[in-house]
Amino acid sequence: MVLFSTHSFAQLKAKLPVAGVRLGSMIGNTSLPQDAGYLGRAFVRHSLFGDFYGEMAIGYGVISGESYRTQLIPLDYRMVFVPQATSSRAPYLFAGFGATNYNVQKRPVQATPTAPNTGWTGYVPVGLGASIVLTKVTALELNGGYNFTFTDGLDALKTGISDGFWTIEAGISIVFAGDEDPDRDGLEAEEENLLRTDPLNPDTDGDGLRDGEEVRKYHTDPTKPDTDADGLLDGDEERRDHTDPLKFDTDGDGLSDGDEVLKYHTDPLRRDDDDDGLSDGDEVLNYHSDPLRVDTDGDGLNDGSEVLTCHTDPLRVDTDGDGLNDGDEVLKYRTDPLRSDTDGGNVTDGIEVLSGTNPVDPSDDITRAKKEELTIELNKPFVLEGVVFRSGSATITSQSEGILEMAFNTLEQNPGIEVEIYGHTDNIGSPSVNLRLSKDRAEAVKAYLVRKGVTASRIGCRAFASVRPRASNATSAGRQLNRRIEFVRVK
Secondary structure (H helix, E strand, O other): OHHHOHHHHHHHHOOOOEEEEEEEEEEEEOOOOEEEEEEEEEEEEEEEEOOEEEEEEEEEEEEEEOOOEEEEEEEEEEEEEOOOOOOOEEEEEEEEEEEEEEEEEEOOOOOOOOOOOEEEEEEEEEEEEEEEEOOOOEEEEEEEEEEEEOOOOOOOOOOOOOOEEEEEEEEEEEEOOOOOOOOOOOOOHHHHHHHOOOOOOOOOOOOOOOHHHHHHHHOOOOOOOOOOOOOOOHHHHHHHHOOOOOOOOOOOOOOOHHHHHHHHOOOOOOOOOOOOOOOHHHHHHHHOOOOOOOOOOOOOOOHHHHHHHHOOOOOOOOOOOOOOOHHHHHHHHOOOOOOOOOOOOOOOHHHHHHHOOOOOOHHHOOOOOOOOOOOOOEOOOEEOOOOOEOOOOOOEOHHHHHHHHHHHHHHHHOOOOOEEEEEEOOOOOOHHHHHHHHHHHHHHHHHHHHHOOOOHHHEEEEEEEOOOOOOOOOOHHHHHHHOEEEEEEOO
8 A cells, every 4th residue: 555655655654645446356255156256445544643544445346156146335444454564565454344235146955035235234244455566656556355144145045144245355555645745844745754763853863953954954863863973963963062063072172072061161162162273172081181271279370381391290289299380380480380499408498588698509408406296197186285275265375385486387388288286175055155165266377377377278287076086084183184286287
């Protein structure tokens, strides 16, 4: 049937009917011997759902035997199921219901006297067939089947057994003229069938581009909303982002267009968004720097210079921990940002700059006697034994000077170090009061060190009140141990 051809299958989806005629042989199945009769049928077929179609038909035919002849005018509606169609042929099964007028034109000698010559009876047609494409809009129709009637009077001989008839038919079907492009997407229904797009939906995949634009202009897949699987709809790529919907990574920077637009907010058309000399992909995937900031760590050197020229860490302000940021070392003091003591004179570059000596001239490195400092390890709390506060306050007493001086020396003589000061109390008093007191005491120690000249940004403070005891609070000695200040190196 034409509705299964390359062209007409798509037309059917657009609800365009198919009409046809079939001629053939009709053979009765009654109580009498049979001869071959004839049948002509006209039909209209339309789409129902999925692979199911409906067919309405009217026919005219004759069944006959040795001693009878009966005219039939059948009308029926059939459901047609197409299990597997190709572009050139479609086998199918059918079943339905109908009614036929019958007129016994020649009664057999043994006819039942009370049997009427004319009447109507219901019947159920079942069978199979095939449609073979001839042209764009025509097909050869072949089918055959059996028709179960609800009467035993087709031959005017009443036997108590229902009569029926066989049919074998061949014919031609034609698609009714219709809109070649019902959804106005720029593709004809025949093309849409070949592409497996929806002829009633101008944008089958919902990506914002019409099917015709995808096929003819952009060469994207009209059945896939994201042809290059980069995380962006084809329509967004063409109309919003102006990226190539056929390339996963339009600018070739190592990041998919979707990641650039939706995750990193970089420009998918520029390899190096911040113009720092590193591609966006290298920044994100290899160096973990910010592709939107030319100088991620703010040290005065752009990320590209750090990675490609100076070989410093673009995420660390002071790669060698000498107290000078990488930018000052390279641009201002001409020191080596990878060596804490550029001139090898046993004084770090940061100390030389603070002392007014030349960090690239070892002859002026005067090694001063190193002041006593704390022995601290990274991330390991060191108790500042001897720090004493006035009772119930954050006022540091004079007897704390010795240990605080050592803490200052530690920071002064090691400019790359950063610390946190932890404040602790015993469990006497309310938790809120203890939390405030432990915070104030940690801040008091920080203030002391800052007044001595330590940069405030190198010192953090945390308050724990009584939640981290190092001894039992059940005894006076234990509580004394729990009232403490800890010094923790974090860098």
